[in-house]
Amino acid sequence: MASFKDEVLSRRTFAIISHPDAGKTTLTEKLLLFGGAIRAAGTVKGKKTGKYATSDWMEIEKQRGISVTSSVMQFEYAGKRINILDTPGHQDFSEDTYRTLMAVDSAVMIIDAAKGIEAQTIKLFKVCRMRGIPIFTFINKLDRQGRPPLELLAELEEVLGIESYPMNWPIGMGKEFLGIYDRYHRRIEQFRVDEDERFLPLNDAGEVEGDDPIKENALYDQALEEILLLNEAGNEFSEERIANGKLTPVFFGSALTNFGVQTFLETYLQFAPSPQGRMSDAGVIDPLSEQFSGFVFKIQANMNPAHRDRIAFIRVCSGKFERGMSVTLARTGKQMKLSQSTQFLADDRSTVDEAVSGDIIGLYDTGTYQIGDTIYSGKQPVQFEKLPQFTPELFVKVSAKNVMKQKSFHKGINQLVQEGAIQLYRTWHTEDYILGAVGQLQFEVFEHRMKNEYNSDVVMESIGSKIPRWIYEDAVDESLSSSRSLLVKDRFGKPLFLFENDFALRWFSDKHPEIKLYNPME
Numbered sequence: 001m002a003s004f005k006d007e008v009l010s011r012r013t014f015a016i017i018s019h020p021d022a023g024k025t026t027l028t029e030k031l032l033l034f035g036g037a038i039r040a041a042g043t044v045k046g047k048k049t050g051k052y053a054t055s056d057w058m059e060i061e062k063q064r065g066i067s068v069t070s071s072v073m074q075f076e077y078a079g080k081r082i083n084i085l086d087t088p089g090h091q092d093f094s095e096d097t098y099r100t101l102m103a104v105d106s107a108v109m110i111i112d113a114a115k116g117i118e119a120q121t122i123k124l125f126k127v128c129r130m131r132g133i134p135i136f137t138f139i140n141k142l143d144r145q146g147r148p149p150l151e152l153l154a155e156l157e158e159v160l161g162i163e164s165y166p167m168n169w170p171i172g173m174g175k176e177f178l179g180i181y182d183r184y185h186r187r188i189e190q191f192r193v194d195e196d197e198r199f200l201p202l203n204d205a206g207e208v209e210g211d212d213p214i215k216e217n218a219l220y221d222q223a224l225e226e227i228l229l230l231n232e233a234g235n236e237f238s239e240e241r242i243a244n245g246k247l248t249p250v251f252f253g254s255a256l257t258n259f260g261v262q263t264f265l266e267t268y269l270q271f272a273p274s275p276q277g278r279m280s281d282a283g284v285i286d287p288l289s290e291q292f293s294g295f296v297f298k299i300q301a302n303m304n305p306a307h308r309d310r311i312a313f314i315r316v317c318s319g320k321f322e323r324g325m326s327v328t329l330a331r332t333g334k335q336m337k338l339s340q341s342t343q344f345l346a347d348d349r350s351t352v353d354e355a356v357s358g359d360i361i362g363l364y365d366t367g368t369y370q371i372g373d374t375i376y377s378g379k380q381p382v383q384f385e386k387l388p389q390f391t392p393e394l395f396v397k398v399s400a401k402n403v404m405k406q407k408s409f410h411k412g413i414n415q416l417v418q419e420g421a422i423q424l425y426r427t428w429h430t431e432d433y434i435l436g437a438v439g440q441l442q443f444e445v446f447e448h449r450m451k452n453e454y455n456s457d458v459v460m461e462s463i464g465s466k467i468p469r470w471i472y473e474d475a476v477d478e479s480l481s482s483s484r485s486l487l488v489k490d491r492f493g494k495p496l497f498l499f500e501n502d503f504a505l506r507w508f509s510d511k512h513p514e515i516k517l518y519n520p521m522e
């Protein structure tokens with residue numbers, strides 16, 4: 001049996017961030033296949049076949065064929081225990097997607113070689129950068145004609161502002177894709193040839209030995225030239241800069257054809273961090289410390305339509321979780337026994353008896369937990385840092401359909417807001433309810449849960465996308481509130497304006513330089 005320390009050090013917990021269609025599902029499936037966690041590809045997502053993956057629990061998920069909330073997949077590879085936290089790759093992603101990034105130690109960013117950096121990737125990237133976690137880039141779909149690799153690298157650095165170090169480099173692309181020049185392993189990995197002959201070693205000069213046919217191809221020469229350029233003018237490889245998220249190692253490949261995936265996985269495992277310490281009110285909590293602690297980063301409701309159970313997802317930050325153990329909920333100081341726990345694999349909800357730092361467990365919840373809650377065992381109280389409040393982008397006005405049912409309406413809203421499912425605002429004077437979300441789907445989940453859990457039909461009227469900017473209390477001037485800059489308060493009573501668009505925001509700042517506008521996320 002491995003020691004507790006070895007167990008913890010073998011964990012690699014990460015999320016894949018990408019824009020929809022870049023290939024996240026495909027890459028995830030390939031990674032799971034290497035780990036033997038699934039028998040055949042195609043089980044993660046079945047939107048084409050009508051079969052739904054088990055990560056698509058909620059009804060809404062089923063209707064749309066997408067995964068609303070992130071599930072967790074665990075597998076072993078090369079002595080490492082890997083936890084992949086899935087993030088919804090749909091435009092309707094929610095705050096849970098962001099929060100999932102609070103529970104990982106690194107991220108894998110997939111980019112479609114033909115499309116480059118896309119909107120959702122930028123949003124998710126920013127959250128990762130805020131945390132300073134290592135980001136590994138996989139540029140996908142090399143079996144198709146994409147944009148020139150040098151251009152993609154330049155875009156990475158310009159748009160995301162992160163330095164890059166290509167670990168390998170494509171030789172050709174699309175119909176003429178010959179393979180990748182692996183700078184790190186000093187070999188060429190050939191595309192679609194027998195496994196045995198797949199690798200061509202490179203000599204000291206960085207060229208293929210002898211007279212292999214690849215050397216006669218002009219694309220090979222071109223790749224060598226580009227490598228030369230990278231060697232001379234590119235960034236230097238630095239493990240330290242990778243570790244603090246300043247430099248992203250870039251891998252090229254094709255998830256669909258399973259090309260470059262294994263090399264990626266193996267190299268990734270070499271540089272990806274084991275569970276990292278986490279800030280609490282008692283200082284950084286060491287993942288190797290024996291006292292169990294963890295925090296709730298996501299609450300998923302109605303996974304089983306027959307029950308109204310919820311699952312609170314907990315990232316274990318230190319110690320060992322054991323089924324039946326007693327813990328304290330830091331927010332209330334209440335002790336409780338954790339008897340019902342569940343761990344999530346791609347195709348099964350299996351019970352977990354033990355988990356260590358870096359692992360994710362799901363606890364059946366009957367309304368005990370809120371997003372950001374800390375639980376711990378032992379006598380030493382711990383409270384982890386608060387999770388950030390993500391700035392919403394979409395807003396709706398909401399009211400109860402049946403005016404006689406105000407009570408259940410208010411109860412439902414308050415609980416869902418506390419739980420972290422949605423954000424609540426009220427207009428400054430009239431106290432009308434406005435809900436904010438980072439993705440449309442949050443509103444649908446809200447509506448669904450209000451009806452099913454609180455028996456409250458709601459009326460939602462979209463007021464579209466807005467740019468929220470907070471102001472200081474003493475700057476409140478109601479006469480400045482208009483449809484273009486709506487003055488509201490958040491659930492803590494703090495004033496903010498909802499600007500109609502960038503233009504309205506700029507116009508306002510120019511006109512009222514005395515009012516300081518701020519975004520808590522920045």
Ligand code: G4P
Pocket residue numbers: 018019020021022023024025026027048089140141142143144253254255256257
């Ligand atoms: P996502 O989870 O990031 O949304 O992407 P997903 O893996 O579902 O992949 C999106 C589409 O891109 C899929 O096409 C998938 O087969 C394709 N794809 C993924 N990796 C590669 C690759 O390396 N090369 C090529 N050529 N295609 C790749 P699809 O199933 O036909 O669906 P769709 O395109 O109709 O959505």
